[in-house]
Amino acid sequence: MSAVSALARAPEHSMEETAEDFKRAMRRLTSTVSIIATGVGSARCGMVATAVSSLCTEPPSLLICINHSASLYQPLLSNQRFSVNLLDTTQSDLVGIFAGRLKGPARFEHGDWDHAEELPYLLDAQATLFCRVDARLSYATHEVIVGRVEKSLVGERISPLLWQDGQPAKSHALNH
Numbered sequence: 001m002s003a004v005s006a007l008a009r010a011p012e013h014s015m016e017e018t019a020e021d022f023k024r025a026m027r028r029l030t031s032t033v034s035i036i037a038t039g040v041g042s043a044r045c046g047m048v049a050t051a052v053s054s055l056c057t058e059p060p061s062l063l064i065c066i067n068h069s070a071s072l073y074q075p076l077l078s079n080q081r082f083s084v085n086l087l088d089t090t091q092s093d094l095v096g097i098f099a100g101r102l103k104g105p106a107r108f109e110h111g112d113w114d115h116a117e118e119l120p121y122l123l124d125a126q127a128t129l130f131c132r133v134d135a136r137l138s139y140a141t142h143e144v145i146v147g148r149v150e151k152s153l154v155g156e157r158i159s160p161l162l163w164q165d166g167q168p169a170k171s172h173a174l175n176h
């Protein structure tokens with residue numbers, strides 16, 4: 001069904017149809033894949049996330065959205081601090097591992113992890129943002145968290161690992 005005809009039948013949609021159309025629409029919302037991490041040593045937790053958005057520059061801040069059922073959720077709130085590691089196209093192997101294939105700190109046996117600011121960070125990520133929880137809003141299954149950015153590490157390469165149509169993808173510049 002085309003976008004136009006989907007819109008045309010929107011008013012008489014059931015909840016299920018609306019949710020299904022929403023999911024189909026979101027498959028077209030391409031986002032950079034990040035790993036959000038918190039904790040030290042054997043208490044480290046990390047999770048793959050695409051619900052990461054820049055918020056404002058004064059103060060430097062971003063938004064993340066975390067499912068209340070995710071293993072990262074409670075530790076992140078306890079620590080009040082987290083890192084957001086923007087993945088590079090070479091790091092797609094980490095997605096399955098940090099989305100549930102492995103549990104707990106075993107996830108950190110994969111990828112080149114180090115510590116700074118008492119947080120785990122991925123050495124060869126495109127960028128890492130070290131954040132403190134500054135505000136939050138509970139909405140249905142998820143927590144929307146404002147992270148105040150305390151420090152950013154930025155790599156030279158710009159080659160974001162994207163998530164599009166339920167799978168990894170990469171970007172390319174449009175040269176008109």
Ligand SMILES: Cc1cc2nc3c(=O)[nH]c(=O)nc-3n(C[C@H](O)[C@H](O)[C@H](O)COP(=O)(O)O)c2cc1C
Nearest residue numbers: 047048049050051065066067070071098099100163
């Ligand atoms: C590409 C991708 C993006 C995801 N983005 C988010 C997200 O933004 N927020 C979220 O709560 N879960 C997200 N998830 C799901 C979590 O990564 C995963 O369900 C989470 O790690 C739960 O597993 P755990 O409780 O074993 O840690 C995403 C998963 C994938 C594969």
